[in-house]
Amino acid sequence: MVRKGGEVSLEERQSKATEDFNRKLRSVPARKDRVNESLAGLQEFADSGGTLFQSRNRGRATSLNQQLHKNCSEEAEYLRKLLSDIEKLKELDLKARTQMPMSRQQLMQCLGQQGESLPLWIGGVDGFPPPSVGAVEQPASAPLKTGDAVAALVDENWILAEVQAALPGGKFEVKDVDDEQKTQLVLSRNCLIPLPKYRADPLRDGHAIFPRDAIVLALYPQTTCFYRGIIHKTPEIATEQYSITFEDSSYNTGYSPALPIHQRYVVSYRDPPDIRHR
Structure with missing residues (x-):
């Protein structure tokens, strides 16, 4: 359903995002097969007596390893994009639920689900996780986006809020998640602490x-x-x-x-x- 003025409804966005995700998901087995075929080819080469480190076999071994690395990298990148799509689906679902009146119990359940479903940061072999991963904070000068979850300082108390809009002069309009009246609060950037957008893996990061x-x-x-x-x-x-x-x-x-x-x-x-x- 498209609303007046050409605005796409939330239901339509959810439907399209789900359809796109299911379409992309069907390509996963083929990418996995390519990785397995590369692994099988490398194993067959080794089993046939093609010692990987002999100079006469180095060219063939290098080619097989490069193909395996290429297929693995492409599969990993594709899966990362699928994980990103899953997060977008979660955000749309959350937005749909929060637009409806919720009891106190439902709100607490929703917050618990958001905590459990926070995506896990999956980086490369090397490198430091970027800001917004676990305890890695965003710089104080980092801009905030609509929908960002923050701890907001209101009347000397830190409350859970959501950014609604960026305003001139470094101000932000935020909404207390526990305010049924949806009163808009205007606060400066130094009164807002962005919450992590990814979990950090203690074993890797x-x-x-x-x-x-x-x-x-x-x-x-x-x-x-x-x-x-x-x-x-x-x-x-x-x-x-x-x-x-x-x-x-x-x-x-x-x-x-x-x-x-x-x-x-x-x-x-x-x-x-x-x-x-x-």
Whole structure:
């Protein structure tokens, strides 16, 4: 369905994105077959006595290895694009759900699903993960885009919000995700902390994981507010969460028991009184 003025409806965008994804998915087996054929050819060459490191076989071995590398690289790049398409489908689904009225319980379930489904960063063999992967922050000067999830400083509290628009003068219009009235807030960039867009794999990119005892801002379970906490235990594999103790005066120790928090909702601590020129 296309709305007046030529605007494509959300339902139409979801339908088209799903159709495109299914079409691309059908090409995956053929790409896998090409990789397997290259592997089989290299193995057959080795089994036939073509020692890979003998000078007389070096040309043939090099050619087979190059073909295998090419096929593997093409398959990997194609799968990365499919993963990106999956994220777009998730975003469209989330947008469709958030446009409908949600109960408090439904909102908490939605936030939990977003934390679980945060895509895993899959980089190359070498290189450092880019900003927005795990604990790797975006520079303070980095622009924010419509739809970006942020921790927003409102009345000395950090709340979960979504960027609605960039405004002149370095200001941004954001929406409190827990505001049923959908009141628009206007804040400067230094009052906004972008949330991670990818999970970091502790086994591959451990340097993109907050270390034990690091002081962070994290979303307290069953709320939409970020509070100061300390990393009690770091994730050991990509599917694990942080274990975080929060400052809480209701406990004798001054800290809550350790609670599991998804990477999506953990950012570097920033003290509100230190923020100026809002």
